[in-house]
Amino acid sequence: MLMRRWMAVAAAPLLVTGCSYFGSQHADDWRGRTDVDSAELAINTVLRDIDPCGFVDAESIKAKIPRAISYGYAEGFDRCTLRLGAYDGDFTSDVSATIGFDFTPDPGEMVEQPTDAVQVGGITIIHMLGPTSNRGWCRYVFNLGVGDVPDPSSRGGVADLMKRVRVEVRASLSNDPGPGRPIYPCKEAIAIASGAAQIRSRQLPGRSDSVPFPAGQDPCALFPDLRDFSNYSPGGTGMGRGLYGCLFSSGPPGDPKTHRVRMTLRPVDPHEPDTSSYGDERHSVVEQRDGVELHVSTVTRRYDKPFCEVYVFLGSEYRPTYFTPERARPEDVRVPGAVLRGTSSCDDIKDVAAAAGKRFRP
Structure with missing residues (x-):
């Protein structure tokens, strides 16, 4: 009886905190698991189209x-x-x-x-x-x-x-x-x-079938496929509002115990997992997880502890459109990809990467 009462008391503040933090009356609606304004989420959807x-x-x-x-x-x-x-x-x-x-x-x-x-x-x-x-x-x-x-x-x-x-x-x-x-x-x-x-x-130019997948997709739509993450935040680095980045978190912002994984859907140079200049030293291996090929790098930066970076290739190679065909260059080749980094363990980042590989492949 005492144990049941303790569990009920412990659960109560968690429920209250969840409602106040997410600002949503529908706990089963994953789109409410963010503190980003609903108007901005709607604008992101429009711009991705x-x-x-x-x-x-x-x-x-x-x-x-x-x-x-x-x-x-x-x-x-x-x-x-x-x-x-x-x-x-x-x-x-x-x-x-x-x-x-x-x-x-x-x-x-x-x-x-x-x-x-x-x-x-x-x-x-x-x-x-x-x-x-x-x-x-x-x-x-x-x-x-x-x-x-x-x-x-x-x-x-x-x-x-x-x-x-x-x-x-x-x-x-x-x-x-x-x-x-x-x-x-x-x-x-x-x-x-x-x-x-x-x-x-x-006219307003809409997405066409010639645009590489997953262009047009919401990266935060991965959230329902993940375990051990309680909220997400759209956004990332780059021009505009970062339409193709999403930060998945295990707890509220500001909590030092919160683990986070940031995923960005973007074009990737096929050699980037091995040659990226991000960090001072890089050791890369190829692994399989849940049937998805992962390019996993251990990255060392001066004054920071090593961290994990994972690439997932999500489709076939493609090239840009050339104004004149004779100006084509081998270094222009890209692959649609997902790039993941975070403060979570490397295993957690790999799990998110594998889920991304399943959801965002055409």
Whole structure:
């Protein structure tokens, strides 16, 4: 009797804590196991259904940037990467660019500096300076617009948040020109942004079957397949809000005993598990777990204890689209993948990786 009473008393605060932390009245609904606002979750779903590479006006770019090489999903599924060849100026450097999404800053955030604007197809494209040094890169933005966006529901502030979504074009040099040298790849950036705005004025480019899987998938949808994790948080590093990253946690934020695994769905160089420069030393092996092939690396960084990093290949190799076929390069090959790191044990990270391999393979 005493044991039963102790268990009931111990369980009560856990239930209360769970309700207050997750803010959900439906404990069996995994989507409520996060403290991220429901409006932001809805926006993430909308943006994953849009194809960033669908904003590439290939013919216009070939005419304005004749040295351009390719475009496609080379760095992330939330952005389209364009390789533009050598910089057209008296500075030796390659130029690349990305098309992705961002949000107008929240009140109180570091202020952007709009410098000039142009109209293309009825859309205003703004040249935006960042709050710190802008050398070596150039950025243009325009509002995505909500008129034909699928289901911009007004519930939970979704429509208001959707109005803040922008298409962002950022061009950058591979070499830093150094302080005092006003070198910016703005010619390339405005050429890409103008073509993107022209396309947006006609249509909203949705995901097509040609986009590598798992582009368009919610990485946090893995949560119901996992054991020993009590909550999740969407997001990650990179442009926009990290549409393809998810952090799985065993307890509340701030608790030092909480174990966490971060998973990112992204394009992977087939040789990356063995050659990644992340960390100071790396030892990699290939393992099988639950029928899924895992590329497991023990990574050592100076001043930190070794940690585990796991790669899972989720599909077939693919290449970007080339503006001219003769510019194809072997190093452009990518594989859809999941990359996992965390503070959990390596066995826990492998378990999550195996679950990802099962869920996100086409």
